[in-house]
Amino acid sequence: MIINGKPGDSISASDRGLSYGDGVFRTLRVHHGKPLHWQQHYKKLQHDCAVIGIKCPSIQMLATDIEQLILQQTETSINGVLKIIITRGYATRGYAPAANPQLSRILNFSSTPTYPDSYSSDGVSVHLCKLRLGHQPRLAGIKHLNRLENVLAAAEWSDDKIAEGIMLDNENNVIEGTRSNLFIVQNGKLHTPDLSRCGVAGLQRDRVIDYARQQRIVCKITELTMDDLVSADEIFLVNSVIGLWPVRELPGFNCKQFPLSLQIQEWLSHENNKKLVG
């Protein structure tokens, strides 16, 4: 790990990231020592910092941190997952933020999680979470450190055959997976939940929306119900680490063919490879 520009594995126990979850983060893939879609991830980080009222460290500073983190790794061909946390830093007691806080930067590298190949090719089985997401428009869409809802939702299943859980909000709108964004395909059109009141708008979600635009596939950001889900032609989940997983099974829904999902998956992966060569 690289913490505030130096090798380390601990932070001040008075960090506001711990006290209040007062920070934001990103999780992205590293291929051959290079973070994938780094510029776009940085933009997201910058945006999310602004939402909670902190000034994101410069891209140069974080790039230097990443470089150091990669140098720490002993393998010659470095593939894995990079997590970047930015917090409002050390503080004495009290919720009110300091005018010029000394932010904390915490970078961690870990190996790529291994999932069965079938998750990508044949789809995954998903759990329908009981936990309902609360609405907080001031924090909706951003990847902040207040993630107890995701923790409680992810604690709902322990069956290894279940790859992800789908979460609804407290008005029973479908919102997202516990660690992924969700799309459905209906009559050749894409629909993805509106995340203006809750949920995290991940970078892969943006990429799918961009791809749809390029390909002139209609993609609506909208309210989605469980009825919409179970009557969909295809459902798929995306995030920067897993890529794209079609949904094979969900209570009330079974699907064995996901042509559009696989087409988008192929494109996402192809674009990743282009980045690597470039």
Add this chain to the structure above:
Amino acid sequence: MIINGKPGDSISASDRGLSYGDGVFRTLRVHHGKPLHWQQHYKKLQHDCAVIGIKCPSIQMLATDIEQLILQQTETSINGVLKIIITRGYATRGYAPAANPQLSRILNFSSTPTYPDSYSSDGVSVHLCKLRLGHQPRLAGIKHLNRLENVLAAAEWSDDKIAEGIMLDNENNVIEGTRSNLFIVQNGKLHTPDLSRCGVAGLQRDRVIDYARQQRIVCKITELTMDDLVSADEIFLVNSVIGLWPVRELPGFNCKQFPLSLQIQEWLSHENNKKLVG
């Protein structure tokens, strides 16, 4: 500080308290080296741990931690504020909690914050926060580490004359202060907001409710609107550190006499003193 039973000031940067705000905390007063209302605070801690699905460390273990923390202090007569954080501990990536996590215990001692005496005697001026609390019944009432709403609310004012901010929920019900619970007095009766959908149910709030019961003062836990607030005979705020502050001023509300507030304040303080002697 005492961290996991040992002197220290840092925690693992992979602690779930930092990654997800996956933990709970308490803040309480220490008088002459003794934590005030410790048994009741421990019960709250135990309850809050259970809500997020962790087993609270034993009261003996925490009492030993506190003893060590007090021994660290150099002053002979130790008065101050004790903060106890319990998190789900160190973990590798992923929201899903481990079956038997090794929890983290973080205890911090700080000096008693100094407030003008007038806050207790003449009341405080409060800000009406723009931020609206979201509803999350699964986490409502407990003192967990997901406190970005409080941070954003507390960032709304910088005027030193403002002692606290009052927060409403997204249906415009009055809920609490950013770091305190709220009561109103109307025709000799107490009313305090229902916290079953959001807010933190502090120990001082319980004590006021208990006192009302003892004194046969009606105390209703109910929905409160801003209309109820501005037409109240008295408004007061409580928490374990500040004790009780009557509200002197709030947009649309002015009050210079708070007989019941001061009576309850007197009792809370008297009971604290009894504890110290006992």
